[in-house]
Amino acid sequence: MTRQRILITGASSGLGAGMARAFAARGRDLALCARRTDRLEELKTELTRRYPGITVAVAALDVTDHERVPTVFAELSGELGGIDRVIVNAGIGKGAPLGSGRLWANKATIETNLVAALVQIETALQMFTQSGSGHLVLVASVAGNRGVPGVKAAYAASKAGVISLGQSLRAEYRTGPIRVTVLQPGYIASEMTAKAESTMLMVDTDTGVRAMVAAIERERGSAIVPAWPWIPLVLLMRVVPTRWAGLFA
Numbered sequence: 001m002t003r004q005r006i007l008i009t010g011a012s013s014g015l016g017a018g019m020a021r022a023f024a025a026r027g028r029d030l031a032l033c034a035r036r037t038d039r040l041e042e043l044k045t046e047l048t049r050r051y052p053g054i055t056v057a058v059a060a061l062d063v064t065d066h067e068r069v070p071t072v073f074a075e076l077s078g079e080l081g082g083i084d085r086v087i088v089n090a091g092i093g094k095g096a097p098l099g100s101g102r103l104w105a106n107k108a109t110i111e112t113n114l115v116a117a118l119v120q121i122e123t124a125l126q127m128f129t130q131s132g133s134g135h136l137v138l139v140a141s142v143a144g145n146r147g148v149p150g151v152k153a154a155y156a157a158s159k160a161g162v163i164s165l166g167q168s169l170r171a172e173y174r175t176g177p178i179r180v181t182v183l184q185p186g187y188i189a190s191e192m193t194a195k196a197e198s199t200m201l202m203v204d205t206d207t208g209v210r211a212m213v214a215a216i217e218r219e220r221g222s223a224i225v226p227a228w229p230w231i232p233l234v235l236l237m238r239v240v241p242t243r244w245a246g247l248f249a
C-alpha cells in the first residue's frame with residue numbers, strides 16, 4: 001500500500017527533514033510540523049521547487065503543548081485531504097546523571113520523548129480510526145533496549161517507553177487496518193548527535209535516512225536501522241553488564 005499523505009513531527013531538521021526529502025523524492029504529499037517555522041518554510045520551498053507535483057503543508061508545533069497537537073494534526077490533515085501515515089519523530093537528547101541536580105534536563109527529555117509521543121499516538125490513532133486505516137511510525141532508539149548509566153539515563157528510559165508503547169500497539173492492531181512500526185535508529189549524523197562523545201559507529205545522514213525510510217515503507221513491526229552493525233550490537237547490549245551498555249548506546 002502506498003501511503004501518499006505523510007505527517008512528520010520534528011521535521012525542521014535532522015532525521016525529520018531527511019525523511020521529508022526522501023518521501024518527497026518518492027512523490028508523497030507531506031504535512032510537516034516543528035517549532036522552528038522558518039526552517040519548515042525553507043524546507044517547503046526546497047521540496048516544492050524540486051518536486052512540483054507534490055503538496056507540502058507546514059505548521060508550527062511544540063509537541064509538549066499537548067492541547068495543540070490534535071488541532072495542528074487536524075489542520076494539516078485538512079490541507080492534504082487526510083493523513084495516511086504519522087511519523088512520531090520529534091525528540092530531544094538532553095540529559096544529566098540522575099541525582100546531579102539537573103532535574104530540568106531529564107524532565108524535559110522524558111516529557112518530550114515519551115509523554116508528548118503518547119499524545120501524538122493518541123491523536124494519530126483517533127484520526128486513523130475515523131478514516132478507517134493508517135500507518136503509525138514511532139521513532140525510538142537502540143538506546144531504549146537497556147538502561148544506560150550517566151547522562152543518557154533519562155534518554156534511554158524515554159525511548160524504552162516508546163518501544164514498549166509500540167509493542168503494545170502492535171499486539172493490539174496485529175490484524176486491523178491500522179499498522180504500527182517501531183524504528184530503533186543507531187547513531188545517525190544529525191543535530192542531536194552532533195555532540196556525541198563517540199562517532200566510531202555513526203553513519204552519515206543519507207545512509208541512516210535511507211535505512212529508516214526503507215523500513216517504514218515495508219511497514220515492519222519493528223526495525224533496527226541501519227541493520228549493520230546495530231542488530232548484533234543490540235543483541236550484545238542486552239547481555240553485557242549495565243555499566244558497559246553506554247559503550248553502544
